Amino acid sequence: MAVREIAPGISAVGALDFDRRLFDSLIPLPHGTSYNSYLVKGRKKTALIDTVDPTKERDLVTNLVRSRVEGIDYIVINHVEQDHSGSLPMMAELFPRAEIVVNEKSEDLAVRLLETDPSRCLVVKDGDRLDLGGKTLQFFIMPWVHWPETMVTYAVEDRVLFSCDLFGMHYAESSLFVNDEKAGYLSAKRYYAEIMMPFRKNIADHMEKLKDIPVSIIAPSHGPIYSRPEMILDAYRDWISDDVKDEVVVPYVSMHGSTEKMVSRLCESLTERGIRAIPFNLPETDIGELAMALVDAATVVVGTPTVLFGPHPQAVYATYLFNMLKPKTRFLSVIGSYGWGGNTIEALKGMLTRVKPELLEPVYIRGAPGVEDLKKVEDLAIAIEKKHREIGIHQ
């Protein structure tokens, strides 16, 4: 990525990664990603805001050379995860006079993960300011955006918020700014769902704090920059709210067609009632798409056969993710079929340690579903409709 100016004296110097297809050895990246790093030049001092993934160190160095940087006085580490801080060791070596700006929590992680020299750390507290000469950086500690040490940096005079992971998206885009807000919305939602959703209550607190800060530009550390911050702020307000939509997510797996038949009947029956059904055939599902659907849905119904003694491993994986992602789902049920025994329902229930949706009566039948069994599936759809009506999301 070339060096681009986003405001006078503030440039994007990070790297695009069009080819990366997996993050954390877990998250699919259909559009690649970027590791944004920003250079802020004041009259007296220069600061680098975040670095890049170590695989893209060369891009960062090239961009700094092209920026004709004579020295860097501060390297601000908003977040210690290695996709942003992994090039800190090299930057620290290249710029031996630079102080490394961290907070109390991130200092410890930087020392442990990156072998940062504590004597070079400048530890800032919430609201602290750093004068660069005509440009002021202010730091706001916003823990648990998804790690405990996260903070954001605000360029006061230019009203630019460097939000690191917060408001980001995995999207390699040569355009500096978000120019397709619809595509940007979907990518940001996917990113929120995969990374931020378990921390929505913390993020709600941070959003409250941000209300008092005038922001003209949000420059995250993944994806293009927002020149219209309200677009992403409005989206986040919706995602982190307690509001759910008249939708049912149905992650399912079927071995010989019995569970699939039940899922089909459930989805038909919900659709007939005007409720949006969103099935995911787990062996073929992009888990990012599943996570996105979980952001809004009032209800989840897991479809699984019994394999050996319990739920199919694909259903175990989906339920594990559900439990870890902590969506605001209000109701949950299970449908499926077994051959001779097993404790599928109890095993799935036992996995729900972090979420407490109301459990609706499962429909778990032996063998292929007959007419009576499919009637029970319809009854589940009726029960879901009733629940959705009770909480005011279904007419």
Ligand code: FEO
């Ligand atoms: Fe993009 Fe939490 O790192």
